[in-house]
Amino acid sequence: MTNRQSPAIVLQVTAHAEADKIVTLFCRDLGKITAIAKGAKRSKKRFVNKLEPFTSLVITCRPPKKGSLFFLNEAELVDAHLFLRSHYAGYVTAAFISELVRRFSGDQDGDPAVFTLLSWALEALEQPKNHAVIAVFFLLRLLDACGYQPQFSGCAACGCSIEQQPDFTLYPGNGTLLCLRCRQHSRGSSLHLTRQTLKFLSSGQQMQLSRLTSLHMSTNNAYQALRVLCSYSRHILQQDIHSWKSLEMIIRDPGRNNTIDWG
Ligand SMILES: [Zn+2]
Known part of the structure; x- marks a missing residue:
């Protein structure tokens, strides 16, 4: 060989x-x-x-x-990427991102798009930006690259657009969006997405990778998006994403966003 x-x-x-x-x-x-x-x-x-x-x-x-x-x-x-070794939030986000790549990628299944995406995320985490937002866009684009792109344009049941209704849910089972009216007639677990978060997600699917860090998404919206995308990912993988818990704790309690002392 x-x-x-x-x-x-x-x-x-x-x-x-x-x-x-x-x-x-x-x-x-x-x-x-x-x-x-x-x-x-x-x-x-x-x-x-x-x-x-x-x-x-x-x-x-x-x-x-x-x-x-x-x-x-x-x-x-x-x-x-030394910065990630000294900043807890960056490190935890990078651990989340690398776990997602491990779980979504098959062995020896080369994909330059995933490599580019992973390189982009690690570089982006070196900047003092909101790490939760980088995690959102990373997961969103990873789902696209793996063929699991969710649809954020409108309700899959009645066809109403995100301009017509303020609140939607994404069904982890198939990655489709339902409006509040249609949700009442459906069964299964679901998670809430506001119009504002959906607009970020929709832009995040379409924008060039190099321009994504210029999108300003609030931590609340990023958290909402991550919860839904993680739930969808777990459903696809039929596996837990272990590092999500640590990332979730940091997003909910930014006081943990400390420098790590590695001793
Ligand atoms: Zn509907």
Whole structure:
């Protein structure tokens, strides 16, 4: 098997045996892969400070002869995203984003759009912007990239537009929107979305990625959107999104938005 090279972002790192690390990466050209970095815990040169969550790298790896574990030969540091290591809200949001990528991506299913989106989100989190808003737009665009784009134009049952009704719900079962009138006739769990939040979401689906950080969404609207999109995502994945709880706590209690002391 010949070596492969690709830009990659570290999603998760675990220790393995005495000296090795197992790294989950999202690669632009290979998609999500799991690789073993032999001697990474001891290595002074090859991997030092590189195999940390959210780090951008260019990796050289060898595909497995059998099974799914790649062998990581080398990693060149592109961006350590150090800001995220010292800001709790940014770190928790990045953890949420990387969990979503791990859960929504199949192994070795390369998708440059997801790689671009992940790179955009990590860069955006380095700016002192509202991290909850970045989480909203990230999840929204990830759903689009994975083929689960919800429809925010109007009620799926009666056809009324979001200009005609102030409040809607998104049904996690199929990602369709229902107005308050139609909701009364439907069953199943639902979550509330105001017209204002829907307008943000609709713009967020259409705007260029590079312009998304210029949209100003209130924390309340972002929280409302995240609750609904997380509920929809859990339904698609049939799995819990563990890091949502920590992110939710920060959004509800911004006092936790502290600098972390890593000791
Ligand atoms: Zn309706």
